[in-house]
Amino acid sequence: MPLPAWPELCSTSAVPDRLLVVTVCPQEPGVVRLPLTRGGRPERLDAAGIIAALRALVVARGLEGRVSVREGCAGGCGRPGPNVSVDVHAAAPPGRRQDRVAIDWKTYVYSLGALDCLATIIDENLRTPPTRSGR
Known part of the structure; x- marks a missing residue:
């Protein structure tokens, strides 16, 4: 039996x-038209x-x-x-000091306009992608 596609396999919770x-560079020029959340109205x-x-x-x-x-x-x-760049x-x-060594990263360089909404940046990076074994 084939494994379910990635969205169905992963929980929607973080x-x-x-x-x-x-990270977003405030000095970069340009704009994108994108809804903030799925189903929302695109904003500039x-x-x-x-x-x-x-x-x-x-x-x-509540993800502060x-x-x-x-x-x-x-x-x-x-x-x-x-x-936009995302470091994971x-x-x-508990009780240990947080390090700053990234275990994963993703960039949205020239590709923000292809997203379904801005919230996708958070959603797809808080999920753990499935392993090949399905675990």
Whole structure:
């Protein structure tokens, strides 16, 4: 029997052992038209708008302890953005100090307009992708 496709295999809830650092460069020119959430009306967002919208989504979802949004270089400076980079970190066990070694990362360089909504940046990076064995 074939494994279910990735969205069906993964829970829609966040996996507790992943922390995200989302970086958006506020100096990149350019705009993207994108809904903030699935089914929403597309909005015109520049880098500052993306930063504000992502921060609002984090608060609205109660993810302040799991997702941080910061301003900084996200790569792709050669062409108009806005561009976003996501670093994924393993959460430290209770009582241990949190390190800043990324276990995964993803960039949205020149590709934000292809997303179904801005919230996808958070959603697809908080999920743990399935392994080949299906575990």
